[in-house]
Amino acid sequence: MEGSPERHSKKKVVAVVGGGLVGALNACFFAKRGFDVEVFETREDIRQAKIVKGRSINLALSHRGRQALKHVGMEEKIVSQGIPMHARMIHSLSGKQSPIPYGKKGQYILSVDRANLNKELLTEAETYPNTKLNFDHKLQDWSAETGLMTFVRPDGSTEEVEADLIVGCDGAFSAIRKQFLRRSCFNYSQTYIPHGYMELTMPPINGEFAMKANYLHIWPRNTFMMIALPNMDKTFTCTLFMPFEEFEKITTGDEVIEFFQKYFPDTIQLIGADALRRDYFRLPAQAMVSVKCSPYHIGGKCVLMGDAAHAVVPFYGQGMNAGFEDCIVFDEIMDQFNEDFNAVLPEYTRVRVPDDHAIADLAMYNYIEMRAHVNSKWFLFRKHVDNFLHFLMPRAIIPLYTMVTFTRTRYHEAVERWHWQNKVINRGLLFSAAGAVLGGSYVLIKNPPDINKLIVPAEKMWNRLVALRTP
Template sequence: MEESTGRPTKKKVVVVGGGLVGALNACFFAKRGFNVEVFETREDIRQAKVVKGRSINLALSHRGRQALKQVGMEDKIVSQGIPMNSRMIHSPSGKQSAIPYGKKGQFILSVDRANLNKELLTEAETYPNTKLNFDHKLQDWSAETGQMTFARPDGSEKQINADLIVGCDGAFSAIRKQFLRRSRFNYSQTYIPHGYMELTMPPINGEFAMKPNYLHIWPRNTFMMIALPNLDKTFTCTLFMPFDEFEKITTGDEVIDFFQTYFPDAIPLIGVDALKEDYFRLPGQAMVSIKCSPYHIGDKCVIMGDAAHAVVPFYGQGMNAGFEDCIVFGEVLDQLNEDFSAVLPEYSRVRVPDDHAIADLAMYNYIEMRAHVNSKWFIFRKHVDNLLHVLMPKTIIPLYTMVTFTRTRYHEAVDRWHWQEKVINRGLLFSATGAVLGGSYLLIKNPPDISKLIIPAEKMRDRLVVLWTH
């Protein structure tokens, strides 16, 4: 761990929320020499027998790794993750086909949420200028004075004054409630009509039941299941489906019939009895997308992570975007000499467009994951994009690569993606037109038997693929 900078400032930063982004922020601020206190409503998860909260596995990628690197945590966390080089698509027939995420050597990491949170809290505690407070619920706070009041389990209260309040208390943020009382604060909340349910695929003979270095996907157009590997050789399977579909299944036999129809290869891997039991353990859980702006009030309060931009999990960027918030805020602190009155509005100006962009991309990617990956045209376009990226690495960069393997600003990645789509689609159109015109010229010179000209659409597409990949 790097030492604190030892700067003369002794400003008090209070981080509300001890989750992933809150714990990482504590490290960032402590490293800069601020006095940091973290207040978390829940008990210390490192001592808890059961960790409450979401348990969807996390996919750690470049943005998140860069944030961890800045506090000396990257190597440790990477060593506790499992690399996933490709999507592994499972068809209803049981056929499997891989679609790489990027170039050779590029991968995302399956990491355990609870373990990552514990490691970050432990790291934050190593700084002598950091104090962690658990079982403290925010009661009230003032954006003008920075005074805060927290309720303790014994009924007593703790008051504290902060020079900067950093709200990292999740999608249902208590800090953000005061933002909603302010004029010119924009806020939108959208629940998608799909929920999620987690199932566990145990090891078989002490080994992974499926190939471990993949994010396994069973795309079924209007719903899907995914599976991410864990260090204990299990897979965490997550079924994403419309709530009304979840509600149609009311008995164990109906669960098995449903899986037999749509995920037959998963039944022997999860187990019939386990499926019947786990399906009814919890109902389908909701997923919410939240956008707001600005991210600050005056010079004393800023929100980050899910408190500012909760996103649905389908691009694997929720945690990564939250971690990148820490980097961006640090960059703005450097640019403006830690003057909070200038830093906070500049952070909102810079960060809001990017977080809104990844929220939209996450919504889009659900359609891609559950439906588009079944399309031969989608797979063909992936090959075209990757080929052009190899030939023109600075001109054509696949959207997924920009989002997952670089720190290209999210909104700039979207803009570039739209431009590339126009260019590539026009190129494909011109190539197809050229092929047709060339064929027409040959037909005029050498008219063939008309019956032999009838070519199934699928074969025509295959020929177009060959044309572009050779």
């Protein structure tokens, strides 16, 4: 349902705290409905900043995120600024490259630049006359009862704003969420994984990509891995994921080269030995945190979305997509309850919490898959089996990755269906193998082979081998 200013006799004010990806997109959703929207961001306007602070890790845009962008008319523009990745490209130690397609022909995920996407969404939010962007505004305090917020500016002065709805989109270390922690019956957990990440850049070669562009490149090494995503400027952003203790063992430029020579030898020439020596020590390895909480709301006044509600580790490529889907799910519930915040917010918590917890768990699982399982013959065999069965029975059997990445199947339902499918397929493979053994045994019993016929060819083969070895 599209909104317009005429729908509200007194337009309600929505304050979006956080001007990152989810906050900027949320501003578009609420402005489109006709609310007066104010966005408050602690940082300066990244569109005017010389250096953009914060995470630069590439993003993988897929169906859920695209659907949310489509709702505010941004899908085509963002897609045109991304690079399609049709498959994982697995790099072995020997340098052999093996693609593992993501889905059916024509299905792909998009490598998009985080900073550029954020800038585009802020610019789009600003096109709505009922939206105001406030930068350099740090949240000091707020009230869940009155909706009154106090912000501090860089010069130390404060500003008070009152809103009908406060939307916390201020990231994994949310200032909005701190108020939730003071209230009873609020469940919260955060988990830092023992692995960190470090970004390196692979420059173009003769003005072109150094590797095949339309792939997410992975160097799986069991306990750690490196990935590379393509950028519009023909570079690759390489991200090394590894236990912190392993990062700390490397203390000199020569040790960096030795490490890459041992585990990623094909990348040294592509990244450049001098660049590796220099860039490895430019910043320490960064931490990754997973956050779960519930409920996502307080009364009808405040709601959490994006990383403020559910920060996830980046290994399923769903962090941004889940945050963007928060926006569209909330919008759908707004239609369902006629924009009554007192009804919308509890329903949003009820619907969204199980899904966000499910994707948080899947993201943890997928790290193990990416760094280790992709080397397994059984894993590759099961991929082929799953894809073949999906081709034969597209509605009955759907691979987990397809459900998560190329549909809007609810995350927790996708996990439940995945477990059920695994049981069915594994039992089917077990029965098939047992049937083949029994069938083969029956044929051998009924038609035993003539031993003499087997011995004679074997003797002839042996005599030929002896003759070949005789000088």
